[in-house]
Amino acid sequence: MFHLNLPVRTLVILGICQFGRRGLASAPEVRDQPKKIAIVGAGIGGTAAAYFLRQEFGAGVKIDVFEAGAVGGRLATESIAGGEYETGGSVIHPLNLHMKHFVDKLGLNPRKDVPSKLAIFDGKELMFEESDWFIVNILKLIWRYGLNFLRMYIWVEGILDKFMRIYQYQQFGYAFSSVDRLLHAMGGDAFLTLANQTLEEAMMGEGFSQSFLNDIVAPVARVNYGQSVRINGFVGAVSLAGADAGLWAVDGGNKRVCSGLLYHTKAELIKARVTAIAVKHRPSKMGNSVNLYEVSYVSESGSAHSLYDIVILATPLHQGLSDISFVGFSPPLPSHFPGRYQQTVTTLVHGLLNVSFLGSSADPAHFLFSDILTTEHKPLAINSLSSLDPVSIPADYARPPASRPAVWKVFSAQPLTQEQLAAMFLRWDAVSERRWLAYPAYSPPHRATPPFQLHERLYYLSGVEWAASAMEMSAISARNLALLAHHCWHGHTAKVDQEDLHTRLRGEL
Numbered sequence: 001m002f003h004l005n006l007p008v009r010t011l012v013i014l015g016i017c018q019f020g021r022r023g024l025a026s027a028p029e030v031r032d033q034p035k036k037i038a039i040v041g042a043g044i045g046g047t048a049a050a051y052f053l054r055q056e057f058g059a060g061v062k063i064d065v066f067e068a069g070a071v072g073g074r075l076a077t078e079s080i081a082g083g084e085y086e087t088g089g090s091v092i093h094p095l096n097l098h099m100k101h102f103v104d105k106l107g108l109n110p111r112k113d114v115p116s117k118l119a120i121f122d123g124k125e126l127m128f129e130e131s132d133w134f135i136v137n138i139l140k141l142i143w144r145y146g147l148n149f150l151r152m153y154i155w156v157e158g159i160l161d162k163f164m165r166i167y168q169y170q171q172f173g174y175a176f177s178s179v180d181r182l183l184h185a186m187g188g189d190a191f192l193t194l195a196n197q198t199l200e201e202a203m204m205g206e207g208f209s210q211s212f213l214n215d216i217v218a219p220v221a222r223v224n225y226g227q228s229v230r231i232n233g234f235v236g237a238v239s240l241a242g243a244d245a246g247l248w249a250v251d252g253g254n255k256r257v258c259s260g261l262l263y264h265t266k267a268e269l270i271k272a273r274v275t276a277i278a279v280k281h282r283p284s285k286m287g288n289s290v291n292l293y294e295v296s297y298v299s300e301s302g303s304a305h306s307l308y309d310i311v312i313l314a315t316p317l318h319q320g321l322s323d324i325s326f327v328g329f330s331p332p333l334p335s336h337f338p339g340r341y342q343q344t345v346t347t348l349v350h351g352l353l354n355v356s357f358l359g360s361s362a363d364p365a366h367f368l369f370s371d372i373l374t375t376e377h378k379p380l381a382i383n384s385l386s387s388l389d390p391v392s393i394p395a396d397y398a399r400p401p402a403s404r405p406a407v408w409k410v411f412s413a414q415p416l417t418q419e420q421l422a423a424m425f426l427r428w429d430a431v432s433e434r435r436w437l438a439y440p441a442y443s444p445p446h447r448a449t450p451p452f453q454l455h456e457r458l459y460y461l462s463g464v465e466w467a468a469s470a471m472e473m474s475a476i477s478a479r480n481l482a483l484l485a486h487h488c489w490h491g492h493t494a495k496v497d498q499e500d501l502h503t504r505l506r507g508e509l
Helices: 008-016 044-057 097-105 134-145 148-163 165-171 179-195 199-205 210-225 233-241 255-265 418-424 462-466 471-490 501-508
Strands: 036-040 062-066 077-080 083-086 118-121 126-129 268-270 273-283 289-299 302-308 310-313 325-327 341-353 371-374 382-387 406-412 425-440 453-455 458-460
Touching: 036 044, 036 289, 036 302, 044 062, 044 097, 044 255, 044 310, 044 471, 077 341, 077 425, 083 406, 097 255, 097 471, 118 210, 126 210, 134 148, 134 210, 148 165, 148 179, 148 210, 148 233, 165 179, 165 471, 165 501, 179 233, 179 462, 199 210, 199 233, 210 233, 210 371, 210 382, 289 310, 310 471, 341 418, 382 418, 418 425, 425 462, 458 471, 462 471
Parallel strands: 036 062, 036 310, 062 268, 118 371, 273 325, 310 458
Antiparallel strands: 077 083, 118 126, 273 289, 289 302, 341 406, 341 425, 371 382, 382 406, 453 458
8 A cells, every 4th residue: 555645646656567457447347248349430549449448348348440541540651752751640748658558568669769959930030949958958048038948847847747647547447527527637627727728828827928938839839739829728738748858759650559559459440431320229138228329331342330339439520520420319419519620731841951941041061950840920831840750760860961851841731832842942852741630729718528428338539639639638538438438337436527536545445
């Protein structure tokens, strides 16, 4: 037994030795396990849900995962100029415990780290250039912004400490019926307040200067979410955490986690587009009626349908992202929830950078900045510009300087024109464009998110994106839904929407 007043992160680390096991998550079953579970979507949320559902319900349940596109969803890679490069979700935070667990469990490896340098472009010149020396960077920031940078680090660390509480709840089997309840369990009213004000309002309220927000915080929000400091405060804090040191990626591409989870789970991948979900009433052995869900889908072989005990929707139910209809539900379920997703265009260019585009007169052979973030400057067409490393790093690899052709990744809100490409690159021999509806358009006040539980045994994973869109948020939602589905199936209501973790642990340890 451990002392219950230990710091949050210590409690989490002590629990990791049992991570991936049920521990106290599941009481003895009071009814047969489900026979079939359907998951719609094979991105990180859907494949993580398959993994956690297998843990909760055991080897006997059949898990089908429907995916019309590529496994991995928004974790994707692209081949260009003889190499493979990340085009979707690209970095993982060192405190993303679910993602770390997946990588360890699947026998994957972190990608070899390649040193990088950052600069910030204001549309005319590089207003900040990172030095090789940490102390020089700190002195530059203090000279220009006072203690704002150090205070931001402390502010984000405080939010991360609260964020880490969700791992304690999930380790001991607690689930939540809504995104707001999950946020409240993490950070209480403070997290709900963050979600209902802009990042700008939240940080100004903490005493940060407007110039610091414009010059440092906005570029981070633009590269991570393609939006300004007027995104909601919670997703803004997640964005700033994504600028932390120690960020990493998976050797061979982050999408390998998704395919690995499917293989490990022994789930069946059905390459098909789900068109409808209907509730069906069937008599049970006890003489009463039970609900089953008929999933209709279209594959290369034609139309088909199948019945399931539990259905997990791990795809956004928003206009332009889903055309699933819901049949026979009372009250009716909407086919689309309100809100829109933000378009981000990822353009990979193998070419020679024009450093003068960035207002730099440096010799390209000595221009070694790999990540150029941008301030909010209306005439500027791009959100960021980054020199990419391949998803598998050769032993003798060194990132080329700007005097040599390299693969660059450009984030923009709209497709780049030939004129815009010509301004950024002296020449190029390959261009690859991918348009994403990558994450919600975040604007407070925080809209009422859809519940995790849409019907008796029909669950919605992607609503968590309206709090923050990130790999780890999807994995947290997947774990929550697996626990919620298990508790609802077996009638364990005492572990749903309870926040008095420490009090309850005294009775369970």
